Amino acid sequence: EIASGPSELLESKERFDIIDRLINELPEKQRMIMQLRDIEGESYKEIARIMDISEEQVKVNLFRARQKVRQGYTEIEKYGL
Numbered sequence: 001e002i003a004s005g006p007s008e009l010l011e012s013k014e015r016f017d018i019i020d021r022l023i024n025e026l027p028e029k030q031r032m033i034m035q036l037r038d039i040e041g042e043s044y045k046e047i048a049r050i051m052d053i054s055e056e057q058v059k060v061n062l063f064r065a066r067q068k069v070r071q072g073y074t075e076i077e078k079y080g081l
Contacts, residue, residue, distance in 0.1 A: 022072040023065075030065035037062055 023031060029051070036042040036050065037058075048055045 018073060018076055019069060022069045025072070026065050026068060030061050030068070033058055033061045034065045034069075 023034060026034065032051065033047055036047045037044075042050070044055045044058045047058045051058070053061075
């Protein structure tokens with residue numbers, strides 16, 4: 001979705017800031033895995049190698065991290081900051 005005016009631009013920046021804050025509140029391992037996978041585009045195999053854990057642990061941690069961010073975002077949307 002592309003912002004078409006100043007208010008839409010502000011809303012998308014606010015959403016980005018909220019998501020960024022939620023990611024930064026994650027436990028370090030989850031935050032690193034999310035960074036490597038969702039931002040840097042690394043494969044599960046590569047993340048497992050970098051972090052010295054199994055691919056299964058990568059998937060579990062990524063699932064939990066995404067779930068926490070989604071849940072936190074939903075609560076903020078529903079109840080405000």
